[in-house]
Amino acid sequence: MAAPSQGDVSIADFHAYDDETKTLHEDVRIYGPQAPIVDGEPERRISQILEPEYAGVTDTHAYVSLQEANAIAVVDLATAEVTDVWPMGFIDRNVVPFDPSDRDPEDAPEFSLRTYEGVYGIPQPDTVEAFTVNGKDYIVTANEGDARDYDNYTEEARAKDLGDDGIPPACDDASFADQLDDANLGRLNITLEMGLNEDGTCYEELYHYGSRSLSILDGDTGEIVYDSGSEFEEVTGELLPDFFNSNHSESNMEGRSDDKGPEPEGLTVGVIDDRTYAFVGFERVGGIIVYDVTDPANSTYAGYVNNRDFSISMEDSVDAGTGEEDLLKAGDLGPEGLEFVSAAISPNGKDLLIVGNEVSGTTTFFEVELKETEEPAEPAPASAFTSPTAGTRPLLTQSSPMGGPAMKFSWATGTETVKIPSPCAAATPSTSTTPCAAERPTTSSSTGATATRFSLATGTTTARIRSRFAAATSSLSLTPSSPVLLMRSSTTARPPTRSSWATGTVTVKTPWSPSAARPTS
Known part of the structure; x- marks a missing residue:
């Protein structure tokens, strides 16, 4: 087969918007360093500002993310013409909560989702993929966020630096004006290019990078039919309570809350048993989150997996001189590219998810398996406890027992441990060691039903309830695919490695040749 020539290549450009034969929506962000001046006017100002990032393709169209501009370009493949540019809009943080601070409080940050009036998230999608449901095209986006920061220009500042x-x-009358301390919005990275009042003298709104979510758009109109809202942070806050919004090179608590949170970047879509799933990689905290997007407007969380070993903090390892050794044990750091391989073409006959990780330098093959969904247990009777999140999703708050609910998630039982002040604490004599009868465990937590325990020391009731996220995780499993989990390139001159989640060990086999690490078909 002959290589294509230059004559076989068509280029879709944005020149019609420079020439004003087409008009951009006002919410498409055109800003930044001035393009070269020709005859007194910026040369191709819009074309130079719109930076294509990623493309999702159907039989007829390409949908291209313009990340910094916060938009999606639509390209007709038959004519190589940009037919439209859709703005992604903004996420109102007075409606969709998030955690904006890595110092809430300083030196002991806690997971805490909250709302703020006058604050908006800019989705700024990175990866975009197209998929089809019942003959209709949709686009799913990973809303990472990104700032322009050059030697001679930066748009970024922390909110507390306003006025400096x-x-x-x-x-003065901005609703957030008294919330610019470090524990609230002060540490949040914002853009200086948006939010000024009409005369440009002060900021009446704040706009930060990324919406920490995925969105699904109608492929015909660009209308957003679904957004995951705060669920990315809800899931990671619940399932990774000690490493919520951790960085990838350092294991920490809330290291990225002031920036882009879990930072969804990589994305792919796959069909399993006639259902369509979106797989999204979190660049910073790591792991893959899965959504069932079969009914796009009513998409649902389906699972999350993270094989990272948070006991290993690579920055500390490098400082200690053990970086090379510890990197082999750390698991996947910085998932970047994802690819779904259907069972029909998979070398082992199973659905696979392949993930490339830029920080650990690893490539992981996951086998994707659907499981029967377990029904969550009924909540405990009111006489036993009153859940602070009854009727909603249980969230981890890390509060002290007497200062509010504290919760802990258990992978082993799929339950939440909830501590709340007990109504029978005052009624229990100080010399008694017998809890109130209503507080005694009546069923096993391992069955998913409720178990309760009363503590005289803290005056609290510990109640275990079935977690919404655990039930969803049990319905879709991602497990390392044999034979290789962490596979290193032959250029590293190291043997391939395989880690075991069950034993917490890394297996190294020698001697090694590149072919030995390849799955056989």
């Missing part, structure tokens, strides 16, 4: 170094202050 020539930056206009927050408007």
Whole structure:
């Protein structure tokens, strides 16, 4: 087969928007360093500002993310013409909560989702994929966020820096003006290019990078039919309570809350048993989150897996001189590219998810398996306890027992441990060691039913309830595919490695040749 020539290549450009034969929506972000001036006007100002990031393709169209511009370009493949540019809009943080601080409080940050009036997230999608349901095209986006930061230009600042170094202050009547301390919005990275009042003297709104979510758009109109809202942070906050919004190179608590949170970046879509799933990689905290998008407008969380060993913090390992050794044990760090391989073409006859990780330098093959969904247990009777999240999703708050609910998630039992002040604490004599009868465990937590325990020391009731996220995780399993989990390139001159989740060990086999690490078909 002959290689294509230049004459076989068509280029879709944005020149019609420069020439004003087409008009951009006002919410498409055109900003940044000035393009070269020709005859007194910026040369191809819009074309140079719109930076294509990623493309999702159907038989007829390509949908291209313009990340910094917060938009999706639609390209007709038959004519190589950009037919439209859809703005992604903004996420109202007075409606969709998030955790904006890595110092809430300083030196002991806690997972805490909250809302703020006048604050907006800019989705700024990175990866975009197209998929079809019942003959209709949809686009799913991983809303990572990104700032322009060059030697001669930066748009980024922390919210607490408003009013300093020539930056206009927050408007006196801005709803967030008294919330710019480190424990609230002060540490949040925002853009200086949006939010100014009409005369440009102060900021009446704040806009931060990324919406920490995935969105699904109608492939015909660009209308957003679904957004996952705060669920990415809800899931990771619940399932990774000690490493919520951790960085990838360092294991920490809330290291990225002030920036882009879990930072969804990589994305792929696959069909399993006639159902369509979106797989999204979290660049910073790591792991893959899965959504069932079979009914796009009513998409649902389906599972999350993270094989990272948080006991290994690579920055500390490098400082200690054990970086090379510890990297082999750390698991996957910084998932970047994802690819779904259907069972029909898979070398082992099973559905696979392949993930490339830029920080650990690993490539992981996951086998994707559907399981029967277990029904969550009924909540405990009111006489036993009153859940602070009854009727909603249980969230981990890490509060002290007497200061509010504290919760802990158990992978082993799929339950939440909830501590709340006990109504029978005052009624229990100080010399008694017998809890209230209503507080005694009546069923086993391992069955998914409720178990309760009363503590005289803290005056709290510990109640275990079935977790919404655990039930969803049990319905879709991602497990390492044999024979290789962590496979290193032959250029590293190291043997391939395989880690075991069951034993927490890494297996190294020698001697080694590149062919030995390849799955056989």
